[in-house]
Amino acid sequence: YQRRVHGTLLGLILGAFSDTMMLLLVGAATLSIVLGMTVADPETGLVDYSTGWIEGTAILISVTVVVMVTAVNDYRKAKKFEEMNAVQSKKEVEVIRGGHKVSIDISELVVGDLVLVGAGQTLSADGVFIEGQDLKVDESACTGESDIMKKDSAKDPFFLSGTNITEGEGRMLCIAVGTFSFAGKLAMSTRGAPSETPLQVKLAHLAELIGKAGMTGAVLTFTILSCKQAYKISQGHAVFAPADFVNFLLVAITMVVVAIPEGLPLAVTIALAYSMKSMLSDNCLVRILAACETMGGSSAICSDKTGTLTTNKMTVVQGHIAGTNFVFEGYGIEPGENATVLDSKPETVRLNIDSNITSILCDGLAFNSNAEEQEIDGKLQFVGGNKTEYGLLGFVKRIGRDYVKIRDSVPRNHKRTYPFSSAKKRMTTIVHRDGESTIHVKGASELVLEDCTHYLNHANETLPMTPEYKDRIMKTILQMADQGNRTIGVAIAKGGNHTNFPEEEPQPNLTLVGVMGLQDPIRQAVPDAIKDCHRASIVVRMVTGDNMNTAIAIAKKCGLIQESDLKKKGVAMEGKTFRKMAAEEPQELLRILPNLRVLARSSPTDKLVLVSCLMDQGDIIAVTGDGTNDAPALKLADVGFAMHTGTEVATGASDMVLMDDNFASVVKAIVWGRTVNDNIRKFLQFQLTVNFAGVLLTLIGSAFSEDGEEPLKPVQMLWLNLIMDTLAALALATEKPSRECLDRLPFYRAAPLLSNRMIAFVLGHGIFQLVVMLITLHFGHDFFSVGPCDPKHGSEHIPASPTATGNCPGNLKHSTYIFNIFIWMQLFNEFNARKLYGEKNIFSGLTRSPAFFLILIICIGFQYLAVMYMGAFMHTTPLNRDEWLICIGIAAIEIPVGFLINLLPIKPWTPGPNTDNTQGLDAKKRKAIYDAKVGAGMIKENQGSGNLTKELSARKKWAIAGTKIKAQARVVKAIKHHKSRRDVALDVWTPTSLAYGVIY
DSSP states (O other): OOOOOOOOHHHHHHHHHTSHHHHHHHHHHHHHHHHHHHSOOTTTOSOOTTTTTHHHHHHHHHHHHHHHHHHHHHHHHHHHHHHHHHHHHOOEEEEEETTEEEEEEGGGOOTTOEEEEETTOBOOSEEEEEEEEEEEEEOHHHHOOOSEEEOOSSSOOEEOTTOEEEEEEEEEEEEEOGGGSHHHHHHHHTOSOOOOOHHHHHHHHHHHHHHHHHHHHHHHHHHHHHHHHHHHHHHTSSOOOHHHHHHHHHHHHHHHHHHSOTHHHHHHHHHHHHHHHHHHTTTEEESSTTHHHHGGGOOEEEEESTTTTBOSOOEEEEEEETTEEEEETTSOOOOOTTOEEEOSSSSOOOOSSOHHHHHHHHHHHHHTOOOEEEEETTEEEEESSOHHHHHHHHHHHHTTOOHHHHHHTSOGGGEEEEOOOTTTOEEEEEEEETTEEEEEEEEEHHHHHHTEEEEEOTTSOEEEOOHHHHHHHHHHHHHHHHTTOEEEEEEEEEOOOOSSOOSSOOOOOEEEEEEEEEEOOBOTTHHHHHHHHHHTTOEEEEEOSSOHHHHHHHHHHHTSOOGGGGGSTTSEEEHHHHHHHHHHOHHHHHHHGGGOOEEESOOHHHHHHHHHHHHHTTOOEEEEEOSGGGHHHHHHSSEEEEETTSOHHHHHHOSEEETTOOHHHHHHHHHHHHHHHHHHHHHHHHHHHHHHHHHHHHHHHHHHOSSOOOSSOHHHHHIIIIIHHHHHHHHHSOOOOOGGGGGSOOOOTTSOSSOHHHHHHHHHHHHHHHHHHHHHHHHHHHHTTOOSSOGGGOOSSSOSSOOTTSOOHHHHHHHHHHHHHHHHHHHHHHHHHTOSSOOSOTTTTGGGOHHHHHHHHHHHHHHHHHHHTOHHHHTOOOOOHHHHHHHHHHHTTHHHHHHHHHTSOOOOOOOOTTOOTTTTOOHHHHHHHHHHHHHHTSSOOOTTOOOSOOOOOHHHHHHHHHHHHHHHHHHHHHHHHTHHHHTOOOOOOOHHHHHHHHOO
């Protein structure tokens, strides 16, 4: 199927530019430029062409920076993912065309091709069995079932794309490729524009509110000033002049510019881009940038077992050999009675048993397996056989024996293997060596034990099997199984002198050598990662295809559940029970769903339905998966984690890719997600404080000013709103994570963007700054001995009357005090803004933010230049040392004020009984949840609901199936026509049997 094109750089730029906040800023900037270049100054009557364009142009530059940073980051991310996919998808297959074997790229595969399949191959198309020998397929990527499926023309002739050939070789007829194949259909179903994250929804809502508030304030300011001027004109204290009202309009526009948090988009972009690059070093490739912050709100994780919680590598962890028990440490296995504990770190270990017994054991394991190691991509990997065989052969190597030499020590015609079958559940090999034949048996431990009449003891003596010893071995087997182990029995029998091997597998009396306990070990970092999730109030649920006993044992070892938890209803559930309750008792299922921790024997749709139910209850869900069948759940979840070794369909549907396939990396993503949320909120409370104080200062200052002039000049506002905001975004949005964030509750989907403590911060600091500035504005001329052009405010240093240019130095000095104090209060408030949860020490963790000090120094340096050397441009006049100290001293009161605000007893927001926890879900997610529930039978589909997944009647289903059958039948007929030329033995297919292959 055609892979998703992530778009050109220009397309990504246009996409970033279409953001509501960006459009609002561009509109305000354009209006500012137009008015600045067309409206005359009311004092001089001239249009100031030299500076009228500066304010609007600076905002446009800010917008350009935000758009380019966003687009370039998205472009680089998309290119990196495409490169990864290109490497993974560059595959070749062998087909028979024109009677000859040719090798082609998978993109050239077409319906009707005869495909050669063999062990280790991942199928790229759907097909039907033509011929083969011992063809076995791992369909877990598509079905979720871990059992290996044997393919033949009698019972199961159908191959699904995305599955892996584990054993054998043969030929299949290609019947579906691209978007018509199983994998292709799933891939297409997961495509579409990404949904908005909870934070994006809240930020959009906040931007709308700020825009309305700013516009309201601007209209109110213009109205107050206009009414004030009209009153003066009516009283004869002023003469009507249009320029006065134009000036009032400029003041109102300045207020809108102040109100809009133009630094917020940049802060969000910087925080997400910074975290994305840092997370890559933590083995997490971010595909969807917004997923970084979404992880901060995750309240539940639905995880696969195999390869995520476990290593996906079957390993011998304990055993009972010739009466000797041993256990490898580090796997959470409880040593049995008199068990030897072996160090699991060394590559080679020595068992404390007779070397002859070791040889007998290793012979049985080596001969009863057709798996072998091959070098693939520079690494030795097992091919053929199954994962259990890999684990047993790995054990042979671990105890210092070479299974290849053991096999090669006996000529091929001196041994005969009887393959494993599900009926007898064992594998047997007769080895003729040194004039004597030995029968080696390996299989299900309880069945092997049942056929044993003798056993080996630690002295390599063959003793009769007694009921007591048999009970002892059976207890050992049960103890191994209770700890989540798969148990394999090994036995031998002396078979006389076999010069001609029997056609049927012999059934001699066996001598028990031992029992091996294997498991897919828990990753070492997983138990601690699960503890971190519990510490962070995140519920982890394991969804697996394993049986209930194994799933519960693994869950206990991971720390997901305790023995006492199993007394609660619904803690562990099988897939069939889950599906039955979903269809027949949906309300009861939703009631016990919070208790669910283990879902065993799950089907491909169980995970999707589980995720749908949890999201519908308000949880923010993260899902891990590696198989093709996981794609719908990965796409639906708020954050989907695909494994690096997973299928292309799974990675395409995901938001992040775990490069090390380790659940511990999910916890690292949670830490980064919470940090990103915190960093954005830190900047947000700082930004809103500046805007809150700035807007009210402009409104109140202009309203009570005799000449209607704003306290801060437009260019000073520009420095405050553009430079300070942009640099503050860099300072506050790039703090590195601390694992202390795991001690807090997750960010609920329904939680307001501004917490109660953030509101207290904005109001407390905003009111304090406003009071200080109004006092400075109205009484500063007395306190600083500067002020209006009035003889009583004159001094020997500051003239009391206007200069020839019309400027009053006293007013300029007063304006400089106002500007300098306000800027320094923001600098000190940046320290306060670093804390969100009422922490008393605002200086803790400063070392995690190296950019903070750099930005602080830059801001101080620019402020010094603005005051001392940019007087004409910034409307300031130089201050001496004492005047600087006065400004800094007044502004420094922000620190103790912040300490007092942090002492306020403010409770964090928690959802109440009537809280709608789904209010942050966008329409796409709601529809996907609805579709999944309809598919599970949890709800009835409403007529005319517009739902795309309409239930098909049986007649319509068979009509569609019939069309497909006819198309595939034509292909089969064409192949049969060329049967002799292709030399292929074709079976006769009935429409009914073929229908099973086209209707999955």
